[in-house]
Amino acid sequence: MQELLPNLMRRLPEFWKACGDTLLMEVWSGAIIFVFGLIFGIILTVTKPGGIMENKFLYQVLDKIINLFRSIPFIILLTALMPLSRFIMGTAIYVRGVIVPLVFGATPFFSRQIESALAQTDKGLVEAALSMGSSPFEVIFRVYLRESLAPIIRAITITIISLLGLTAMAGAVGAGGLGDFAIRYGHDRNMIDITWVVVIVLVLGVSLVQWLGEYFARKNTH
Amino acid sequence: MIELLHVSKNFGVDIHAVNDVSLTINNGDIYGIIGFSGAGKSTLVRCINLLERPDSGQVIIDGVDMMKLKPKELYKARTKIGMIFQQFNLMPSRTVLGNIAYPLKNMTREQINSRVKDLLSLVEIPDKINAYPSELSGGQKQRVAIARALANDPNILLCDEATSALDPQTTGSILQLLKDLNKKLGLTIVVITHEMEVVKQICRKAAVMDAGKIIESGDVFEIFSNPQHQVTKNFVRTTSNLSKIETLIRDDSPMVKLKPGELMARLVYIHADVSEPLISYASRAFDIEINIILADVEIVAGAMVGGTVVIFNGPRERINQAIEYYKSKDIRVEVIADAGITA
Numbered sequence: 001m002q003e004l005l006p007n008l009m010r011r012l013p014e015f016w017k018a019c020g021d022t023l024l025m026e027v028w029s030g031a032i033i034f035v036f037g038l039i040f041g042i043i044l045t046v047t048k049p050g051g052i053m054e055n056k057f058l059y060q061v062l063d064k065i066i067n068l069f070r071s072i073p074f075i076i077l078l079t080a081l082m083p084l085s086r087f088i089m090g091t092a093i094y095v096r097g098v099i100v101p102l103v104f105g106a107t108p109f110f111s112r113q114i115e116s117a118l119a120q121t122d123k124g125l126v127e128a129a130l131s132m133g134s135s136p137f138e139v140i141f142r143v144y145l146r147e148s149l150a151p152i153i154r155a156i157t158i159t160i161i162s163l164l165g166l167t168a169m170a171g172a173v174g175a176g177g178l179g180d181f182a183i184r185y186g187h188d189r190n191m192i193d194i195t196w197v198v199v200i201v202l203v204l205g206v207s208l209v210q211w212l213g214e215y216f217a218r219k220n221t222h
Numbered sequence: 223m224i225e226l227l228h229v230s231k232n233f234g235v236d237i238h239a240v241n242d243v244s245l246t247i248n249n250g251d252i253y254g255i256i257g258f259s260g261a262g263k264s265t266l267v268r269c270i271n272l273l274e275r276p277d278s279g280q281v282i283i284d285g286v287d288m289m290k291l292k293p294k295e296l297y298k299a300r301t302k303i304g305m306i307f308q309q310f311n312l313m314p315s316r317t318v319l320g321n322i323a324y325p326l327k328n329m330t331r332e333q334i335n336s337r338v339k340d341l342l343s344l345v346e347i348p349d350k351i352n353a354y355p356s357e358l359s360g361g362q363k364q365r366v367a368i369a370r371a372l373a374n375d376p377n378i379l380l381c382d383e384a385t386s387a388l389d390p391q392t393t394g395s396i397l398q399l400l401k402d403l404n405k406k407l408g409l410t411i412v413v414i415t416h417e418m419e420v421v422k423q424i425c426r427k428a429a430v431m432d433a434g435k436i437i438e439s440g441d442v443f444e445i446f447s448n449p450q451h452q453v454t455k456n457f458v459r460t461t462s463n464l465s466k467i468e469t470l471i472r473d474d475s476p477m478v479k480l481k482p483g484e485l486m487a488r489l490v491y492i493h494a495d496v497s498e499p500l501i502s503y504a505s506r507a508f509d510i511e512i513n514i515i516l517a518d519v520e521i522v523a524g525a526m527v528g529g530t531v532v533i534f535n536g537p538r539e540r541i542n543q544a545i546e547y548y549k550s551k552d553i554r555v556e557v558i559a560d561a562g563i564t565a
Contacts, residue, residue: 128311131271131380132325132370133301135293142324147315222314222354 007191015194018181019201024095025167025177029102030160036107037159040066041114042140052126052136066108074105074166078173098167098175106163113155117148150217157213161206168202178202223249224378224410229269229279231262239265240276241434247427249377252404252411254421254442256457257431263414266431267380270412271303272296284377301325304371308383310363312355312370318342319351322370341369345399361392368399378410379403385420397424418461422446422522430454446527447492448554463518464488467531467558470515477515480533480561485541486515490529490554500551501532504544510536512544531558 002009043062047055072080078101082092085100121144129143145152168179178198186195224247231240239262247253257263268274269281272288281288283299291299312321322338329337342348345365355363364384371379381400385393401424403409413425421428421442429439432453438445449455459465467488470478480486489500505512512532519528534541545555 122309122311124307124309124311125313127273128305128307128313128367128370129324130273131300131303131305133297133299133374134325135297143313147313149315220315222356 005193005197007185007189008194008197011185011194015181015197018176018178021095021175022164022167022177022179025098025102025170025175026160026163028095029099029106029167030163032099032103033106033110033159033163034156036103037110037114040107040111041118042144044111044115045118045144046136046140052130052139066111069104069108070112074101074169075172077101077105078170093174094176098170098173102163102166102170105166106159109162110155110159113159114152117151117155118144120151121148149220153213153217153220157209157217160209160213164202164205223247223282223284224270224412225280225282226266226269227280227282229266229276229281231265231269231274231276238262238434240269242279243431243434243436244279245429245436245439247410247412249410250404250408251427252401252413252425254413254415254425254428255431256415256418256421256428258416258453261431262434263416263431264382267382267412267414270378270380271300271305273305301374302376303378303380304368304374304376305380305382306364306367306371306384308386310355310360310367310387312363312366314355316354317351318353318355318358318366321355321366322373324370325373337373338369341372342366344372344403345369359392360388361396364388364392364396365399368396368403372403372407372409376409378412381411381413381415383414383416386415386417393420394423400424418457422461422520430457443522443525443527446522447490447525462528464490464516464529464531467516471559478533478559480559481535482561483535483538484561485534485538485557486531486559487534487545488529488531488554488556488558489548490556491519491526492552492554498551500548500553501530504547507547508536508540508544510534510540510544529553 008015040062044059045051046053047059049056069077078098081101081104085092085097088100089096091097125143125147126139129139134142167175167177168182171177171179171181171183174180178201182195182198185191186198226243226245229240229243230238232238241262243266255263255266265274269276270283272281275289283303286299288296288299313324316324319338322341323334326334326337338351339348342351345368347362347365350358350362350366355366358366385396388396397420400411404411413420415421425442427440428442428445429436430445430451430453431437437451438449438454445454446458449458467478478486501512501514504510512534515531515533517528517530519526521527534544548555
């Protein structure tokens with residue numbers, strides 16, 4: 001081990017901390033993104049023209065905001081949101097400081113994912129539910145969310161994976177984590193073994209998430 | 223009772239899906255609304271439970287003005303108006319039990335279970351309770367959908383092309399089930415269809431829709447035996463054997479080649495009681511030959527509907543007497559081809 005990964009073995013505690021930091025960013029921002037993205041995705045679905053709570057104004061505003069944030073490259077968002085981050089979280093660096101840009105960066109993506117997952121719900125099911133006396137809110141929870149569970153799980157999977165990419169980028173502006181670890185040692189000091197190990201850890205992480213997502217999605221498909 | 227008064231529904235500026243429709247459907251009726259696709263019948267039936275809110279007009283069900291209900295009252299009212307669909311619209315992530323239990327509220331698990339079991343035996347598939355919709359045949363899916371629509375004991379059942387995705391045999395069994403439910407539960411059934419066959423099998427009354435308007439309505443027997451509007455005539459023709467005569471003539475079939483002096487006519491029964499031996503009587507009484515080329519007589523709403531295509535052969539004045547005799551018996555005589563008077 002010492003011979004194979006000399007640089008990594010000397011920095012093992014730092015490596016474990018980087019793994020922990022990445023996980024921390026992923027979990028914290030992921031939880032917030034999940035809540036907001038789900039809400040926005042639902043709002044987009046029900047307020048769009050022909051939706052069960054059609055509302056042109058709300059739909060247009062949300063639609064445009066999401067497009068706006070999706071067109072800003074994440075690396076720019078990272079620096080542009082520093083003041084906001086300082087205001088909300090008290091700092092613009094380390095894990096705490098990067099939650100805000102991660103949320104702004106991935107929520108629009110996840111909202112669109114949820115929107116397209118819910119769009120797969122057969123219109124006929126919504127109509128049937130309404131004909132049985134369901135209120136629009138009931139339709140959201142008992143039809144849209146319930147019947148698109150499998151595509152929603154897939155949307156979550158994709159978002160977690162793309163979020164992992166964003167956390168690595170966040171490393172570049174002092175967020176810590178695996179991305180930061182790989183850049184500082186693997187790239188800047190040319191410690192190839194560190195780059196490789198980080199890549200392997202990320203591949204394993206992505207594979208695990210993908211496998212779990214696929215497993216649960218399939219379990220909910222009849 | 224379902225009353226639609228001057229109901230109109232537009233999509234966009236110039237698509238009048240439903241255009242000033244007034245309609246009364248009595249309790250316990252099986253009422254057919256028939257029209258070609260795009261005639262507006264699906265929109266019209268959705269105006270009954272306000273899945274489509276009319277732009278103008280009134281929808282009154284058992285004396286209640288549906289358009290004036292508050293949202294919560296409307297949701298409640300809808301539980302008393304069941305609806306089934308062409309594509310069944312069962313929820314694929316739920317079992318049969320879950321689907322039928324969907325509209326049931328404020329019930330314990332045991333109550334739900336026993337209610338679902340009762341409903342399943344009503345629609346004659348008691349052993350499918352734990353199946354997923356993907357494991358059922360089309361006919362079984364529609365039976366589950368019917369059970370679900372009946373879960374809250376509605377007074378009305380709306381059927382939107384409910385048999386259009388099914389094969390003829392299954393269609394027959396579903397229609398029979400609807401007929402039984404109408405009798406057993408006193409259910410008012412509104413049947414939307416583009417198939418005259420369906421109306422013929424179960425409806426007592428019907429309306430014909432075209433371009434958003436009702437162009438003809440009344441007893442199914444009346445509509446079948448004496449269609450007024452061209453669209454209605456086309457519909458009636460689609461189900462009648464007698465329309466084959468046109469194909470035979472077009473194809474120049476030897477069957478319909480007339481000899482000099484012969485006359486080919488369509489005899490259509492308009493009256494409900496065709497019990498006399500009309501052909502053989504006329505043949506004997508006027509001493510002419512009457513050759514039946516095609517015949518199609520059916521029972522619609524308990525009465526005979528149909529007619530025959532015949533070729534008369536004999537002296538012209540006696541043929542004319544026979545035709546006069548038929549007319550006096552309320553039989554419509556349409557001359558299809560005439561080979562002229564024998565020299």
